[in-house]
Amino acid sequence: MNIVIATDSFKGSASTFEVADSIEKGIKNLEPFASINKFPISDGGEGTVDALVAASNGKFIEKEVTNPLGEKVSGRLGLLENNIAVIAMAEASGLTLIKEDEKNPFKTTTYGTGELIKAALDLGVDEILIGIGGSATNDGGAGMAQALGVSLKDGNGDPIGFGAEALENLEVVDMTNIDNRIKGTKVTVFSDVVNPLCGLNGASYIYGPQKGASEEDVKWLDQLLYKYGGTLEKQLNMPVMNEKGSGAAGGLGAGLLAFCNAEIHSGVNKILEKTKLEDHIQNADVVITGEGKMDSQSVYGKAPIGVAKIAQKYNVPVIAIVGSEGSDIREVYKHGIDLVIDIINKPMDLKKAMENACELIEYAGEKAIRSFELKDKLLKWREPYEFI
Template sequence: MKVVVAIDSLKGSLSSLEAGQAIKEGVQVVYPEADVVVRPLADGGEGTVEALAIGMGGEIVHVSVTGPLGEPVTAKYGILKADGTRPKTAIIEMSAAAGITLVPDEKRNPMHTTTFGVGELIKDAIDNGCRHFIVGIGGSATNDGGIGMLQALGYDFLDKNGAPVAYGGAGLQSIARIQAENVLPELKDCTFRVACDVTNPLCGPMGSSAIYGPQKGATPEMVKELDEALLHYAELSKETFDHADRLYPGTGAAGGMGFAFLTYTNAVLESGIKIVLEETGLEDEMKDADFVITGEGRLDSQTALGKAPIGVAHLAKKHDKKVLAFAGCLTPDAGVCNENGIDAFFPILRRVITVQEAMEKETARENMIRSVEQVFRLIKAVQ
């Protein structure tokens, strides 16, 4: 028997790989000789670096970079060794260097927060030999159109006096000239898969400033100013790069970071779960599997709206595989998951305990093992 496991983390309890290993142990209680393949699962957001780097035999790198407020922060990213299908790869979460959680509530102001540290992470990865990048751009504190990142990579955004513009959204309006003479030469050899699950354009009523600016500290006046500044930046960018398209879906993601990647680098914007599933080679493992197992901390109707377990299920159904899911808890509307590729799902709680007790790592691990064991005892009994 071959079982392929790709389960999302049970947040606050088990990581993706810890949950996967517990499932493997449960299966092998019943089928000791089973080939159980565990792959990391994430959706491009928080936890993607750990899930992919550790789950695929990579390493975690820590580096001091410029934080969103212009002060040093220690950020981490993952590196995967080159293999037959891809070059040496960096896995980066934008939030590690420019995340909103790095900015206290009273200091949130997208006029001043910068993405410069994200560019420094990319530069460090380039210096470490990476030429392929997986980048999650969720959770940002910024609305600078990505110019901070681009400045760190060598692009010059200059004002009318030839001086570099200021950090943050405030610098956008004063851009008079864009120069690429000092860009890192290696950047042209780099490819970026950017995890982007929003479709907002760069500017306008559905743009980054209007939709996401307020949660980053923007007042109504700031929103108007930032939107006009992004439009100015987009028009100047179009003069330098013919393919610049401020209306392209996702260009407004992360305060315009989607626009920066698409316009200034060799990048594509894609669904986070699609990137992870493809980069981990999960589909190849599924082709000869007897069962595919997925899940997450809480299975509900939101799961069916494109979250990681449904991504796994849809991939498995391409090859007509049976899909089982395990979750820390279920909601009454979780049945919709059965209509989206999950053949059967199971809660792992085995007795009445408090939420705090249920989330203890060893308790969750034991519950997962024993729940999986019983499901596979049933499978063995009816075969």
């Protein structure tokens, strides 16, 4: 049996490597001699560095950076072949870096992401790949720009400070001291969303609530980004507000377009392309993918759907193992997923599920193979009756 495991991380509980290893362990409980190929994947979120470093035999580099609330943490970037660096903004500015009761999209900053970009520039790379999923921020990439030397000033010429709340006072964007190395470096952004910066489909309204914003908060956050985006367009003569993906990661997409002359691409498509996953899927008997939560929103650029679309080309069945499934899960079955297995096998609270994620994923891996093998048993059961 030839099995491909291509899973995203389960945010906050298991990395892409841990998820794949746990599924493999479950499979081996039942099929110890199965041939298994594991591929960590991502849609641009926290598993981006892992996926691309593994695919290219690259290396990890540790860097002390600033987390969303201004505290120092250890972040990673990857150095790949062909003098390319890969960064996941979640490593420095991600939601998993702060506690639930610390969420505050008015105060969180992308400054640490800018520090990771500077670290990549220090390596002398020719290209930087940036995954921008899983953010805790709503500052439009202002903090990232500040870390690169951009001065954001109020009407008196004083620095405005950090976080979305500081954008209220923004009047001047001073590019005098920006790190000039960024101008000669190609910046490619991986994003799983196409939202514009502002409006009802923008960064604040769509993603603000998961970062701690109330219904009233999102209205004010949207206004702050509207002022910020308008200032960027006027002073830098660069249209960013309505570009696809400009609202990704709390508007970091817009900041990368404006300050780094970045190009935004579908995260999952680019990452799957670079991992050469298709070469292995076409010869597989079954593909097992997964993510922390699967629902109707998963069809919009999430990694497991990207995997399933490749498998569909070769008529390979796809089983998704997930931390939880939404009530609208039926939508994913229209996009190449054949079976969804939730790891929760008995009543338990979220905390316990996250603490025991690897054990639960292992059990689900065994269940996935039992389900796949059941297909062959059913076909054999039908054979005597096909001539009647």
